[in-house]
Amino acid sequence: MSTTTTAATGRERYWVPGDWNAFFGFGTNILVNVLVLTGLLRFVLKMPDSLVFGRILPALGLMLFLSTVYYAWLAYRLAQKTGRTDVCALPSGTSVPHMFVVTFVVMLPILLRTNDPIQAWEAGLTWVFVQSFVLMAGGFIAPVIRRITPRAALLGSLAGISITFISMRPGLLVFETPLIGLVCFAIILANWFGGVRYFQDVPGGLIAIAAGTLIAWGSNLFGLGYGGLSVGSVGDAFSHFGFSFPIPAVGHVFSGFKFIGVILVTAIPFGIYDLVEAMDNVESAAAAGDSFPTTQVLTADGVISLIGCLLGNPFINAVYIGHPGWKAMGGRIGYSAATGVMVLVLTWLGIVALVSSLIPVVAILPILLYIGMLIGSQAFQETPRSHAPAIILAMIPQIAAWGKTMIDGALGAAGTNAATVGFDKLGNTGVLYKGLATLGGGATLAGIILGAVTVFIIERQLEKAAWFALAGSILTFFGLIHAEDLGVGQSPLVALSYLGIAVMLYCFARFAHVSPAAIESHGHGGMSEQPAE
Known part of the structure; x- marks a missing residue:
């Protein structure tokens, strides 16, 4: 190992040429x-x-x-x-x-x-x-x-x-x-x-x-x-x-x-x-x-x-x-x-x-x-290829939240809101406002729950998937996800649905025959011993 790698002091430790690029990039961001x-x-x-x-x-x-x-x-x-x-x-x-x-x-x-x-x-x-x-x-x-x-x-x-x-x-x-x-x-x-x-x-x-x-x-x-x-x-x-x-x-x-x-x-x-x-x-x-x-x-x-x-x-x-x-x-x-x-x-x-x-x-x-x-x-790039579907699902609540933000902004500029226009009227034009609001509520946390459940299903670790579904039920019940406001029973049907999924997955883990997961590498589609995360 080189001296510049192990030394506790040295110019490289505090500043390198690449810091200029990052400084102008991050500095302009700020x-x-x-x-x-x-x-x-x-x-x-x-x-x-x-x-x-x-x-x-x-x-x-x-x-x-x-x-x-x-x-x-x-x-x-x-x-x-x-x-x-x-x-x-x-x-x-x-x-x-x-x-x-x-x-x-x-x-x-x-x-x-x-x-x-x-x-x-x-x-x-x-x-x-x-x-x-x-x-x-x-x-x-x-x-x-x-x-x-x-x-x-x-x-x-x-x-x-x-x-x-x-x-x-x-x-x-x-x-x-x-x-x-x-x-x-x-x-x-x-x-x-x-x-x-x-x-x-x-x-x-x-x-x-x-x-x-x-x-x-x-x-x-x-x-x-x-x-x-x-x-x-x-x-x-x-x-x-x-x-x-x-x-x-x-x-x-x-x-x-x-x-x-x-x-x-x-x-x-x-x-x-x-x-x-x-x-x-x-x-x-x-x-x-x-x-x-x-x-x-x-x-x-x-x-x-x-x-x-x-x-x-x-x-x-x-x-x-x-x-x-x-x-x-x-x-x-x-x-x-x-x-x-x-x-x-x-x-x-x-x-x-x-x-x-x-x-x-x-x-x-x-x-x-x-x-x-x-x-x-x-x-x-930093996850197993087999987990790609879970990544897509984890992204969707953020897309829903962004879509709702755009609709709210447009209606607000017109001096109205979704409730005044009417959810049915919006639905008839393909704008499923209530769905966007529910799916996009607490989007970051909701995406993690949905992504985790999917990853553990892909990895055939159904009991872990059940625990994350149960967490989704609890978080939804208290309005932390899939709701616009914090409170008890904000989205009861969604909470109940998560609970049903948790029970179903737990029963599958205990009593159903589950085939082993096919584990893919990060490379060109070959098989490798890639551990589940």
């Missing part, structure tokens, strides 16, 4: 999310710029700094322990699904009820406060769940997220502005998949962003206006310059408890969602060769989110999907910490507004599409 949530705060929730740029973004920046530096440290420890130089830090940042949930499900209703953006902000802080403790408590049971759950179920549910909530929106926006989006996407694919090297090995992500920015500003010269940029918006952005340090917001956190009824409806189930998603992402990293302690990861998410909310940030921290992508790109330890420093500078100095006025978002989105492609494919 930047996109910061720009989006800034827009939500300013234009949806109508929060004053003094609150957004003076309190929320500085607190958010500190949270992201603590998160990225902590996961860089975990990667450094793993590299020291194993003597490897290819360890890649877990990516982390603001939870994107929850960014929209806390905005539209928690803060916006409070704003409409009170006409006070400060009270809406306080409700968001309390929501994160509750979720933080759910994550910290769940960190101690997640390793057990990860140990007994098949990898195909975990990665399959994750693949569903990668196709829908990670890839679809960037893909649609790329094709809405193809002159920028498709060119940037091709630059990224040629570099990260095709091995094309650009001038002086400049990272492909940076080349793509630069090209997209040049096209956007160049189009303005001809009056085309691609990318939505203008000189006026750049001038306005300079007014937000200035140093802002996060200050405690404990009083605001506890003021939000007067809305605890609205908050608990989503905080607990989405806290469990975070728990499962983080567990999925740790499993994804393990499949790529980097095994991190699940309990430490989950409790860190909870503690860091708690610090952020106590300083005024109403968005929760999460381990991101995408570790294999950043690792394949060459990222190791340094890219994570460098991203934390970058976001700290951007948020504390008020530079976010300027960046958003200079760079077209569509130039950044192809990077997210690339990550979605990589994670979706990992589910099939």
